[in-house]
Amino acid sequence: MSPRMVYVDASRPSLVDGFIRKTFTAMIEGVRDAAVASHLISREEMDRGIRDLYRTAASDGVFCYTFFKAVAVKTDESDPAPGSDG
Numbered sequence: 001m002s003p004r005m006v007y008v009d010a011s012r013p014s015l016v017d018g019f020i021r022k023t024f025t026a027m028i029e030g031v032r033d034a035a036v037a038s039h040l041i042s043r044e045e046m047d048r049g050i051r052d053l054y055r056t057a058a059s060d061g062v063f064c065y066t067f068f069k070a071v072a073v074k075t076d077e078s079d080p081a082p083g084s085d086g
Contacts, residue, residue: 001070008056008063016057024065025053 008015016020036043056063 001068004067004069006063006065006067009061010059016063020053020057020063024063025057028053053064 001069006019008020010016033048033052035041036046041049055061
């Protein structure tokens with residue numbers, strides 16, 4: 001597993017639009033209704049969070065997020081686990 005950091009500010013306008021607005025914030029907006037309906041968050045809190053995400057796209061805004069990339073290998077279930085006696 002390894003971290004993948006995304007840092008965006010006004011010096012990278014294509015990332016401000018393409019990542020902050022059209023990817024990350026759009027993803028959060030896409031789960032808004034389900035999150036509110038499931039009572040995970042209030043409508044007001046969700047809307048405030050979405051406004052805050054858009055605020056990071058302003059000329060003086062900063063967006064920094066760390067994703068994690070992980071790789072796994074699925075083995076045949078009949079194979080013994082690595083390191084086992086078999």
